[in-house]
Amino acid sequence: MPTAPSSPVGLHRVIEPAGVLPQAATRLDARPELWPDEVRISVERLNLDAASYRQLAEAHDHDGEAVKQAVLGIVGERGKMQNPVTGSGGMLVGVVDEVGPESPLGVKPGDRVATLVSLTLTPLRITDGLAWWDGKSEQVPAEGHAILFARSIVAKLPADLAPELSLAVMDVCGAPALTARVVRQYVDKGTKPVVSVIGGAGKSGSLSLAAARHTGASRTIGIVPVQAEQDKLTAAGLADVVALADARDPVALAKAVEQAGGPADITVVCVDVPGCEHGAVLATANGGTVIFFSMATSFSAAALGAEGLAADVTMLVGNGYVPGHADYALELLRSVPGVRELFEGRIAAEGQD
């Protein structure tokens, strides 16, 4: 066992450049020996980030063998799977192999788990040359090992759900957890809030609607861009009102939310298109809260938009990590039939969200 002290965020595994966080490192130490607070996973499958896989496939003219060699090259060189062009990684599924005596992660050997921190900061070694992968999909069967730090996030794959279903839920589980936390803050102060979810029929959106209702929202509003999604979300029964609006049109969005029983005390932005900041602010009540989960959110558009509208709203950057987030989202999936319906429909249609 190594003797140099370990860091909960993995600084001890950084080789180059010295002193940066593992995500910023160009090379990690992926040796299998554990520091006392680490966990080693026996890898079964990598799920490459969609943007990363697309870049690799296009750079190699969709030649599967070339894509495979590129991934092997990256992991061999960097000690982690981080696409040097997109900067992104993905996640992995495997079985816990060894748990350091001081690990706080709460897993034991034999547990089947998914890592919820990015592959961009996870030490990884591949030992089978990716022999079972054709290089044609983001799903990469792989043998080898990965290392989790004390502050990594890992979730056990439940035995009662298909792994694809669990992974799809875990991928967005920060959204319902943070939505629930914010709704609870209102409820604790004696207000049952009106919650509007922009992009309510998507993965993070449908879970956020379910979370809002579950934690005591007085009314839930789902906003969707097209009729087909309105029908689907209405059938799922997750929102008290489902309304159509283009979230990039602030005036139209505010009007739709108003007519649906708004303005919202809490607006949750789950739709991955740019330009929704002003509409979200305008559709939120004075003193209300906007939670931005969309990675297309522009920080300056949100800050300047609220100022320009003289809107006294609290705006939250949707943190993908809230303690207990995976378990909470899986519990919503199990207990709310409409959520499960939407997720299973999406998985059947594969990769629409």
Next chain:
Amino acid sequence: MPTAPSSPVGLHRVIEPAGVLPQAATRLDARPELWPDEVRISVERLNLDAASYRQLAEAHDHDGEAVKQAVLGIVGERGKMQNPVTGSGGMLVGVVDEVGPESPLGVKPGDRVATLVSLTLTPLRITDGLAWWDGKSEQVPAEGHAILFARSIVAKLPADLAPELSLAVMDVCGAPALTARVVRQYVDKGTKPVVSVIGGAGKSGSLSLAAARHTGASRTIGIVPVQAEQDKLTAAGLADVVALADARDPVALAKAVEQAGGPADITVVCVDVPGCEHGAVLATANGGTVIFFSMATSFSAAALGAEGLAADVTMLVGNGYVPGHADYALELLRSVPGVRELFEGRIAAEGQD
């Protein structure tokens, strides 16, 4: 007086394209006649946004007359001063000329005021051909009128302070107001928080430090990048500890805050350089709050950084508007000698922040 109904955010003044917010409009109706909830300002001076002025000056080879004609052209065509290239505007100073009977802004004719909403959404007409401006500076003496909507933000210029000083304070007054609000939330729950301000010697930073102490922080930490700022902030006496660190180096920043008595319960990011998100998260205690005021903040770096570090922190987009923000910041300037010292020093050195 016009008879069509007015909108508190100014939709009734939008000519093109129909239905968008005034900031997104290409042309506003700048006629002097007021709707009942509006206010007309007799303009004295425009302060162009620095980025906008720089673009205009460079595009016209620093030919003052050409820059002047460009500004006149923009305002004449758009009915507002919004640089079509940078998208930015600025603010203005003037005297209240007429107040509609239904205006909620609380000003009266003769009040000398500054607008705290952007020129990009303020109907404006210039009547003196900018005869008193040489086109060589962002400060534009101007005659004409501007219109404020019901939800505009306007602040009276105090008689006891030099206008430059008041304007410099108002420019950043959202930061101390939001910092104070967040500190108060902790205090109300029985915790006196440790507050760390990254970029503590700047305008928004020094006011935020003063606000944190004023509202009950148990300890205030100012982080600065260079020795000269450390000396200045130490002399001003605004922080319990002033420490040197490069905010773009997460490990170094977290260590500096730790040694200064951290981690911080509340981290306020006031430094306008990209790449401070991970450091801010890492230097914040579990369960703590990060407030991002820097326009250089990357939404995705903040969201993914917190997730990658498994950090349960609340991250706030620094909204430039909090009710009462200008008065609160001016009161801090008056009552805290160290704040006034730093601001007057900056104004003497002109435009360093």
